[in-house]
Amino acid sequence: MSEPTADRREFRLHPMLAVTITRLREFTRQPEAIFWVYVFPLLMILVLGSAFRTQPRQQLAFDLVESSGSPQLAQWLGHEGELSWKILPESECRQRLRTGKSQLAVKALAPDGAEIEYWFDPSHPDANALRNAIDGKLQRAAGRRDPLRVSDRPFQESGGRYIDFLVPGLIGMGLMGGGLWGVGFAIVDLRIRKLLKRFIATPMRRSDFLAGIMISRMLFMVPEIMLMFAFSWLLFGVRIHGSWWLLTGLIILGAVQFSGIGLLVASRCKTLEAASGLMNLVMLPMWTLCGIFFSWQRFPEAIHPLIRWLPLTPLIDSLRSVVNEGAGIVEVLPQIGIMAAWAIVSFAIALRIFRWRED
Amino acid sequence: MSEELAIEVEGLVKTYAGRPPVEAVRGIDLRIRRGECFGVLGPNGAGKTTTIEILEGILSATSGQAKVLGWEWGKDDRKIRELIGVSLQETELSDKLTVEETLSLFRSFYRTGITVAEAIARVGLQDKARTWIKKLSGGQKQRLAVATAIVGDPQVIFLDEPTTGLDPVSRRQLWDIIQGFTNSGRTVLLTTHYMDEAERLCDRIAIIDAGKVIAEGTPHELIRTLGAEHRIELTWDGLAPPELAGRLRDLPGSVNVMLDMHHATLHVDHPHLVLPQLMSILGESKIPLTNLATRHATLEDVFVTLTGRHLDDHQASGAGKPGR
Ligand SMILES: Nc1ncnc2c1ncn2[C@@H]1O[C@H](COP(=O)(O)OP(=O)(O)OP(=O)(O)O)[C@@H](O)[C@H]1O
Ligand SMILES: [Mg+2]
Numbered sequence: 001m002s003e004p005t006a007d008r009r010e011f012r013l014h015p016m017l018a019v020t021i022t023r024l025r026e027f028t029r030q031p032e033a034i035f036w037v038y039v040f041p042l043l044m045i046l047v048l049g050s051a052f053r054t055q056p057r058q059q060l061a062f063d064l065v066e067s068s069g070s071p072q073l074a075q076w077l078g079h080e081g082e083l084s085w086k087i088l089p090e091s092e093c094r095q096r097l098r099t100g101k102s103q104l105a106v107k108a109l110a111p112d113g114a115e116i117e118y119w120f121d122p123s124h125p126d127a128n129a130l131r132n133a134i135d136g137k138l139q140r141a142a143g144r145r146d147p148l149r150v151s152d153r154p155f156q157e158s159g160g161r162y163i164d165f166l167v168p169g170l171i172g173m174g175l176m177g178g179g180l181w182g183v184g185f186a187i188v189d190l191r192i193r194k195l196l197k198r199f200i201a202t203p204m205r206r207s208d209f210l211a212g213i214m215i216s217r218m219l220f221m222v223p224e225i226m227l228m229f230a231f232s233w234l235l236f237g238v239r240i241h242g243s244w245w246l247l248t249g250l251i252i253l254g255a256v257q258f259s260g261i262g263l264l265v266a267s268r269c270k271t272l273e274a275a276s277g278l279m280n281l282v283m284l285p286m287w288t289l290c291g292i293f294f295s296w297q298r299f300p301e302a303i304h305p306l307i308r309w310l311p312l313t314p315l316i317d318s319l320r321s322v323v324n325e326g327a328g329i330v331e332v333l334p335q336i337g338i339m340a341a342w343a344i345v346s347f348a349i350a351l352r353i354f355r356w357r358e359d
Numbered sequence: 360m361s362e363e364l365a366i367e368v369e370g371l372v373k374t375y376a377g378r379p380p381v382e383a384v385r386g387i388d389l390r391i392r393r394g395e396c397f398g399v400l401g402p403n404g405a406g407k408t409t410t411i412e413i414l415e416g417i418l419s420a421t422s423g424q425a426k427v428l429g430w431e432w433g434k435d436d437r438k439i440r441e442l443i444g445v446s447l448q449e450t451e452l453s454d455k456l457t458v459e460e461t462l463s464l465f466r467s468f469y470r471t472g473i474t475v476a477e478a479i480a481r482v483g484l485q486d487k488a489r490t491w492i493k494k495l496s497g498g499q500k501q502r503l504a505v506a507t508a509i510v511g512d513p514q515v516i517f518l519d520e521p522t523t524g525l526d527p528v529s530r531r532q533l534w535d536i537i538q539g540f541t542n543s544g545r546t547v548l549l550t551t552h553y554m555d556e557a558e559r560l561c562d563r564i565a566i567i568d569a570g571k572v573i574a575e576g577t578p579h580e581l582i583r584t585l586g587a588e589h590r591i592e593l594t595w596d597g598l599a600p601p602e603l604a605g606r607l608r609d610l611p612g613s614v615n616v617m618l619d620m621h622h623a624t625l626h627v628d629h630p631h632l633v634l635p636q637l638m639s640i641l642g643e644s645k646i647p648l649t650n651l652a653t654r655h656a657t658l659e660d661v662f663v664t665l666t667g668r669h670l671d672d673h674q675a676s677g678a679g680k681p682g683r
Contacts, residue, residue, distance in 0.1 A: 018467035022456065029455040193451035201415050201447075202511065203440040204468040357417055 015204050019212025020219070023186070027220055037182075037224055041174045042231050045167065048293075049236050052162045059084050060133055062104040063093045065119075069108025076113065076141035083137075093119070103127040106134060113142070160324075163236045168319035169292035171228055172254065175221065176286060176312050179258025180279050182217045184266040188275040191266075191355070200356050210351075214259040221255050241326035250322065250332070254315040257339045260346035261311065267354040286312040314338040364429070365515050365546035366391040366414060371423035373409050373570075383409040385570035386423075391548060391563075393514075396541045398561030399550045400658065402668070406570040407550040408448050408519055414548065415445045415517050427515055441470060444513035446504040448520050448550075454493040458484055458503055461492065462510050469511030478510040482536055498529030505536060516540055518549040522556060534560050554658040566662060573665050581661045587614040587626040590660065591633065593641075594622050594650040606640050626656070 013021070027033055061084040064070050064077075070087050077083060085106075088096070093105040097119060104127055109115040116138065120127040140146070190196045199209060232238040240247060265282060269275040289303075290296055290312035299307060307313055314335030321327035329336075366389060373384040384406045391397045399407050412418040414425055416432050416439060425432045427439045452461055462475045473481075479488050482502040487495060495503065501521060508516055518537070522530045530553075537560060540547050551557055557564050558578045566574040566581070574581055582588055598620070607616045607623060612633045615626035627633045630653045641648060663669060 012470075013463065013467040015467045018464050022453075022460065022464045025460060026453055026455050193453075194447060194449055195451065195453070197417055198445070198447055198450045198507075199468075201417055201440065201443075201445040202465065202468040203437055203470070357419075 014208075016208040016212045016215070019209055020216045023213060023216035024219060027216070037178060037220055038227060041170060041224065041228050044170055045228060045232050046235065048166055048170075049163045049232065052166070053236075060130060061085065061102065062106060062130060062134060063088050063096060063102045065090050065093045065105050065107035067108050068111040069113045072111070072113035073106060073108050073116070073138065076138055077134075097121075104130045104134065106138075113138075161236075163232065164238055164324050165295075165320065166293065167228065167232045167236075167238050168323050169316050171225055171251070172290070172312055172316035172319060173287070173292050174224060174228065175251065175254040175315065176258050176283060178221050178224070179217065179255055179260075180262040180265060180283060182220070183213060183259045183262030184269075184275055184279055185272070186213055186217075187263065187266040188269045188272055191270065192272065196356060197358065206354075206356065210263065214256070214263075217259055218252065218255045221251070225251055238323075240323050242322035242328070246329055246332070247319070247322050250315065250318050250336070253336065253339045253343065254319075257311050257315070257343040257346070260343045260350065263354075264346045264350040267350045270355075286310050289313075291316055309338060311339065311342045363393050364390055365393045365395065365427070366397075366548060367424075367426040368410075368414070369424045371410065371413060371425060372421045373406070373413060373418065374421045383570055384413070384420075387567070387570070387572055389565060389572070389575075391546060393546050394541060394544050395562045396537065396547045396549070396560055398557040398564040399548065399567055400552070400554070400557050400564055400662070401550075401567035402552075405567045407567055409570075410567070411517050411519050411548065411550055412447075415443065416440060417445075417447075441511070442514045444508035444511055444516045446501075446508040446516075446518045446521060448523075450504060452492050452500070452503065452507075455491055457489050457491055458495070458506075459488045461503065462506055465507045466510045472511040473509070475510065478506045481509065481539070482506045483532065498525045498532075501525060501529070502533065502536070505533065509540070513545070515546045515548070518547065520550055520552070522551065522553065530556065554662075558658055564658070566658075566665065568666055574661060578658060581658060582656050585626065585656050585660060585664055587628045588656045589627050589630045590654050590656055591625040591627060591630060591637065592622070592650070592652045592654070593625075593648065596621070596647045596649055599646060600644050603640075603644055603646070606644075607637075610636055610640070 060082050064073055064085055064087045066087050066089050074087065077085065090107075093102070093107075096102040097105055103120060103124065105119040107117045107119065109117055118131045118135070120131050122128060187196070190199075200206070229238070229240065261282065262279075265278050266275055269278060289299065289307050290310055291307075292312075296307045296313060297304070318327075318332035318335035321332055368387060368389040371384055371387040372382075375381040375383055387406075387410055389397075399410065401407050409418065413420050413432070414427065416436055419433070428442055430439045430442075432439065456464075458479060459475055462478050466472055466475055466478075476488075479485055482505055484499060484502055484506065487499060492500065492503065501524075505518065505521060508518065521537070522533050525533065534556070537547055537549070541562075549561070561578065563577050564575065564581060565572045574584070576584075599618075603623075604616070604618050607613065607618070607625065610625070610633055612629055613625050613627050617624045625633070625637070634653075659669070
């Protein structure tokens with residue numbers, strides 16, 4: 001064996017960069033990770049976007065209860081495009097109402113249709129609207145004259161639809177999951193495989209290592225988010241009204257904040273079970289409270305201060321303002337402040353309590 | 360230069376907290392010279408890994424002092440980390456990285472070192488440079504672990520059971536690699552369960568049991584402490600006549616006799632002087648001998664003599680069975 005010759009001039013990668021590249025390599029070689037990070041959010045947009053797509057004109061579907069007066073009602077109603085109804089026996093109408101298959105049943109109490117009964121759940125807003133619409137039709141068919149002239153003007157501009165509300169929510173959710181799972185799991189996994197221990201036996205700086213893990217996480221997220229925006233623009237015409245720079249900044253800040261929280265969650269966990277339990281504990285309240293699918297303002301006023309301070313809320317709120325309303329940096333400063341606070345505090349605590357060694 | 364100490368350990372104690380606390384290391388002193396290959400031997404749970412991990416700066420000692428190349432753990436940690444290379448007993452390197460990628464990651468951690476290609480060549484993995492770790496055999500993984508230990512061109516190399524689980528050929532390959540380091544003036548500290556490995560590879564050895572050094576010296580010195588360096592082993596069928604034990608013990612030149620139903624081991628200094636008389640005793644007593652063998656005493660015998668146990672089993676078992 002020859003005398004080892006140390007090559008002291010060899011080009012050496014910066015350790016932080018080396019960790020980043022390594023993580024990127026490992027990530028791109030895991031098909032299942034690619035699916036969860038890149039494909040799953042797109043599927044989510046596709047499914048939810050189509051489910052809540054605003055239809056051109058709503059179908060008014062209901063049942064007619066079979067009785068001596070039902071032929072008269074049928075004649076008044078006709079079968080125009082938006083109406084969809086069937087004449088069914090009374091027992092079946094009840095059954096369909098009970099099981100939610102229909103929202104309204106109409107029964108003529110007199111053979112000439114002069115007396116009508118509506119069966120529906122009054123606490124249900126859709127059923128109420130349906131009842132009123134059908135009632136209006138029948139009254140008009142029976143000879144009522146409306147004194148006012150009205151016309152409808154559909155208002156569905158980009159920015160105001162449900163899909164426009166949903167996409168920033170899903171992006172916030174993706175950033176949360178990506179940061180927590182991506183950073184947290186990676187670290188616990190390294191700890192279990194004793195690689196963390198192996199690394200600290202080298203002169204590697206711990207900060208380089210942690211920064212490398214986080215940077216790699218952010219690099220996966222950039223294409224993820226761009227894909228999500230591109231996809232929802234192509235399919236649903238979701239447009240970004242505000243500044244791209246501001247949006248990018250918010251996304252990075254969100255990613256940093258959740259990586260910090262992921263680091264904190266993983267800082268002492270010794271098993272994947274412990275880590276995933278803890279992560280779910282952290283994420284569950286945010287999934288439900290922070291307004292991913294509907295506005296958090298709908299929760300009772302009393303818990304608004306709490307919701308406002310959860311890390312996901314400022315992220316989603318600021319994304320929505322910038323994407324849908326074209327908000328500028330000044331308008332989202334409060335949200336930026338909260339996220340920055342979360343990022344700094346979680347990092348500071350995580351670095352302090354992080355378990356590098358085993359004893 | 361070679362008399363300078365590479366590793367200096369004084370009064371090392373490590374107690375793992377817990378209920379009950381585990382006293383894994385209970386006062387160990389070691390002085391390892393530069394350029395030496397030093398072996399730490401001992402049964403499972405003896406405290407080998409604990410000791411070596413303290414020297415690697417991965418664990419902190421409960422008390423005592425550990426110095427590497429004159430630098431002290433706890434004061435000059437970064438300095439030491441640049442100068443040492445480590446292969447842990449159980450590390451799972453990332454499956455989906457290639458040999459080359461793994462080594463270039465480790466290389467990036469050291470300010471100075473050898474090239475990745477050279478590290479690969481030294482452990483003979485050139486054919487596998489672009490192979491995912493998932494697809495390496497156990498022996499190739501062990502060699503890669505050693506390569507990660509040397510890619511920073513360390514002065515002191517720590518190898519915790521580098522050959523456990525390897526086939527004889529792979530073991531010999533690793534021995535050659537390790538000998539290459541010591542030949543170039545580097546210091547190697549390794550742990551092992553294999554006596555033959557320690558005898559062949561190590562300049563000096565410490566035998567550890569229950570957290571203490573129970574013997575230390577060159578393999579030859581340790582074997583010499585037994586008093587008689589040769590073993591004569593006898594095996595027979597059926598029952599031995601009752602007077603056999605006494606007659607064997609009375610043999611001139613026999614230091615010690617261990618006897619059970621079908622087996623006897625004689626500790627002797629000069630087999631050629633004892634054997635003729637032994638043969639005539641055996642002939643007279645008409646024992647149906649099935650085997651007679653002479654061998655050199657080994658470190659295994661040292662361990663058995665010191666502890667009454669074999670190195671590769673926890674429970675004290677009869678001393679009749681041949682060791683590994
Ligand atoms: N992290 C730990 N916490 C508590 N006890 C431990 C820990 N690690 C090791 N021990 C205990 O310390 C003792 C020494 O363990 P160590 O790993 O040093 O033995 P070893 O000589 O390397 O054994 P082996 O040959 O099996 O590798 C054992 O009794 C073990 O159970
Ligand atoms: Mg061990």
